[in-house]
Amino acid sequence: MKALIVEDDSDLRRQLKQQLEQRGYTVEESGNGREALYLGQEYEYDIAVVDIGLPEVSGLDVIRSWRSQGKVVPVLVLTARGDWQDKVAGLEAGADDYLAKPFHTEELLARLNALVRRASGHASPVLAFGPLELDTSARVIKLSGEEVRLTSYEYRTLEYLMLNAGKTISKAELTEHLYHQDYDRDSNVLEVFIRRLRQKLDPDQSLKPITTVRGLGYRFSLDSADQA
Amino acid sequence: MKALIVEDDSDLRRQLKQQLEQRGYTVEESGNGREALYLGQEYEYDIAVVDIGLPEVSGLDVIRSWRSQGKVVPVLVLTARGDWQDKVAGLEAGADDYLAKPFHTEELLARLNALVRRASGHASPVLAFGPLELDTSARVIKLSGEEVRLTSYEYRTLEYLMLNAGKTISKAELTEHLYHQDYDRDSNVLEVFIRRLRQKLDPDQSLKPITTVRGLGYRFSLDSADQA
DNA sequence: CCCTAGCATCAGAGCCCTCTGAAACCCGGG
C-alpha cells in the first residue's frame, strides 16, 4: 500500500511517516501544497493524508484539484483544532474522512485502514477464501486458523493479490503498488516473494492459491467465494 | 490487438508500452508527431494513445490529419495536467476519449479496452455465442461455463475473430493485427493456432466455431446470435 | 480424372518466461 502524507509540520510528518511505514505502508511525504498537487497528479497512491492548514496552497485546494482531475484516491484530512467548519469544508472538497488534530496514531491508522478497505470494495476487514484468511486491520494471515508469519513485503504482495482476488495482476502493477516510483524494473524480486508465499501458504501444494498467468502476471483465486 | 503509442517522454512511453504489452496488446511506439502521422497512415491499429503536447507536429495535428484521411482508429488523447481546454480541443480534433496526464495506469487500460470494444460494435466486455463466452476484460474464454485455458497468442487470435464474428478475416489482416509490422509473412503460424483453437474450443467437432473460407481467410460464426 | 494451390496436421527445435536455491547485501538491535 502506498501512502502520501501532506503536512507542513516536519516533526509530525516524520512521525507519521514512521508510523505508517511500521504499519507496512510505503510512504511518500510532502511539506507543501504545491508539491502535493504535483505528486497526486503524477503518482498513484492508495491513500493520502492531507493537513488542511498548509501555507500557500491549502489542503482544501489540493483535494479539490485532485478531484477535479478525476483522482479518486481516498483522502483523510487533518484539521487543526476540533474545528467543525474545517471538517465540513474538507469533506465538501472531496475528502473521505477527517481527524481533528491532536489525535491518537492508533485512531488514524484504524481510519486509514478502513478507507483503504472501502476503496478496494471490501467492507469487512477480514477476507476469507476457503482456509485462507486475511485480516487487513490486524495485518495477519491465517491458514486453517493458524497464523502464518509473513514478512512485510510478503504480506503486502499477498494483500494486494487478495484484495484483487480473481483478477490477473500484472507484475508491473504489483511492483508499482509495492514499491516507490523509482524502483528498478528488471529484477525478479517479485517472483521470489511469490515463491515464498506459495511455500508458506501452501506447504503441501494442494491449494494453489496463486496462479501464474504466463506473460500476464499472477492471479489469486480459490474455489470458495469471497465472503467480504 | 495492435496499439500505437505516441508520446515524447520516452520514460512514460516505455512504461506504457510495457503495461500494454502485459495486457496483451501488440505495441508500436513513436516519439514524435511526424512519424506518428506516417505510421497511422501506413498501418492499421486497433487503438492509438496520443499525447497532445508533442514537439513539432502536435498531437492535435496528428489526429486531425488521420481523420481527414478517413482513418477511423479509436484515439485516446493524453492531456498535460487537468487542462480543460486541451481535452475539448482533443475531442474536437477527432479523439474518442481523453485522460489527464498524471493518470492511473489501470484507468488508461480500462478506457482503452472500452474504446476497442466500442469500436468493434460491442457494448459489453462479455461476448456470448452459444456456449462460447469471451470476457475481454478478464481475458478469459469459457466453453459451457468452463474456463478454457488459452495461451497468449491463441487468445489474441480468437479475440480478434470473435470481435469480428460473422466477417471473414483474411490471414493478412489477422497477422497484421496480432504481430508487429516487421513480421515474416510466409509462415503458417496462424494455421497452427487455428488448429489449436479448434481443438480446445470444440473437442468433439460439433460446434465448428471457426470456418475456413478458402482463398479468403477465416470466419468465426455460430448459429446463435451475439448477445452483447 | 488429374493436377495444383491452398490448407491442415504434426513433431521437434529454439526461445523466452518463470522458478528456484543460494549467496550477498542492508539495516536495525543487541
Added chain:
DNA sequence: CCCGGGTTTCAGAGGGCTCTGATGCTAGGG
C-alpha cells in the same frame, strides 16, 4: 561491532509457448 532477519541479486534449471518445415489432405479447375 557483530548478529540476524529481511530483502535483493544472481545464475542456472525447468518448462511452456511459439515457430518452422515436412508431409498429408482437400477443393476446384482444366
